[in-house]
Amino acid sequence: MSLNRRVFLGTTAAASAAMAAPMVMADGHGKPRVVVIGGGAGGATAARYIAKDSKGEIDVTLIEPTRTYYTCFFSNLYLGGFKDMNDLGHSYGGLAASGVNVVHDWAVGVDRDAKTVSLAGGGSLGYDKLILSPGIDFVDGSVAGWDITSQNAMPHAYKAGSQTELLKAQLKAMPEGGTFAMVAPPNPYRCPPGPYERVSMVAHYLKNNNPTAKIIVADPKPKFSKMALFQEGWGDHYDGMIDWIGEEFGGGSVSVDPGAMTLTIDGEETAVDVCNVIPAMKAGHIAEIAGVTDGNWAPVNAVDMSSKADADIYVLGDASQQGDMPKSGFSANSQAKVCANAVRGALTGSKVFPAKFSNTCWSLIDTNDGVKVGATYEATDEKIAKVDGFISQTGETAEVRKATYEESEGWYAGITSDMFGAKT
Template structure:
């Protein structure tokens, strides 16, 4: 699958032209509040405002004035991208008529249909979209909580944690050791921890070649495993070791004060320790009473909550059926939800939901880039978002194809961030 910005943006533009609704005159505009300005929330806000031609009043609540993508942050760790290249602002959305509120949403009153803000006051809604991403489960990793994230960063939310981990890698002594504790399923971006290992190895190869990497994994297997292991052997032979559940990886605790990881009684010391804990839906979704267990169940046809038809839950926070939790998935879900919300509030036409996802990973960056991908298309069923067929890179592919796959990922990054933020 070859993706370019024109194709990616064109699909949304064609849909907008086919579905745009006229301004509802002679009455107050219906109100949509969107919580979370990432791949799900920013996309939903933009498409609702744009495709309704101003018929819907849209407010986006996002505390950060600059949004740093978690996807592609591994490339910053590997020395491939600058940190600034990951940052995006909300000025174009505001210029398009979206009311951008930089604050924290701290509560949802589903009876009164209001969202309360940390800074005071509340916002009324006719439809609410929640796309808060992930939070970490308390007590999921013995010895670690967010108070220890400066000693053992997770770097699994874009921003300062990513910068901290990069600084720790750069300060690591020659021949030092990097330990990553990988998360249990399900979690944001299934290939992400292993792309991180690849990019840390890429950095070490050219800056600290005697350094070593230990992966402590709570899972028996992981996304794109054959591709990553082939790439690690090819590019970083002898540098990377992985311990899964068969070797104690299911019984792990950490000691941030000592910078150690206890693996079924065997204590391993690291110079840099990256702990990626178990995850759950962002807190606002739990506060609103919209979760079953860790995630929010949704109707596959429109991403609406199974507990409240006037609330739609996008991206990592939702229980997504066969779809992985990824930026591409959230962007795809946002367009389905935006169409459903606009249809409900302006009586415009709604088409059957179609979803898609692709996850690219960079294994090696210098000289000949080694990029791989996995993806699928999906449809809505009564039970879930169901896969209708997928694809994945294959071991032993030509180096030219792998370089093309990496360049395809660069085109996607530019396309999706433009789709989210309306930037040129």
């Protein structure tokens, strides 16, 4: 199925570039109040749909510290030279113009008894329903020798923006014939094919700018998403450049030294010029503060994405522990629509439709060489369960691969319009 903006939007209204609306405190006797924390694929979508579909019956506030949101999906294409950072950046003007009260601040506390969210800038917001979509944070100590203070020397670039730009600058500054290293994350993590698309995009850049350079991937997993497709593509486009070291060969026994710029795999130390460390992940910290996590993730009910710890809190996207869906932008957007429908129904009595979910993850291996994997899902009592799926096949024609890449471009235009309204 070909995807474009109309798949996500029936019509797209022109959005103004107005500044975010001022914070409004509900008095407890007016409209029901929904507070959304996190303005990415889950949070922005949920806020927009609740405001749009409730037609003013619900006060919707989105709390998001950044004024420009850079999508992590497609950020690898910036590393490969296929996108500019401006292509990835989106403002919240469209959401503000559509009736969402956008507050640019950090949420630093949740009082579930009082139903309030406290802000770093002072004050608090009351809610009837709270939606958490905070994305990811990293598990301390998951890569020996690395912590968050090392992210300038060895960037993770798994939260898009300045980290992405830093990794690209380091890539461009590599000496001729230098070594780019990646420490891949253990399961589960944001965007299962993401690290391997990144390897592909780094290889694409190096092939064109530093063709004698090498790439080392230390991976704690025995296999990864779209493995056969990526390895076929690496052989076709980057033969001899990429050395993937999986669990069997020591990829799970890794340490780094950011000061010395070394990577040690199973006791063997290697000097590297760039080291992209992608640590183990967990739900964004506000989910832990709210007390809705169980270990590293936040368990939810599949039917509406409500927290298993609190029926008035919902958790979307990467932070949620929901079952079979991968942690992806498409998944978060799909979950947000189910959640928005359920929240609106709970607060206004409007019709709630059965929960249905879908996901597709596209990856670019080289110019016009796109591949994809996806599935549809349904809500069961236990989890979001996979119904059926599809994946690109090895040996596909160049025409099929080009069409797959073009489909991904249409999807990106569609989902970002669905999240933010027209780009401002």
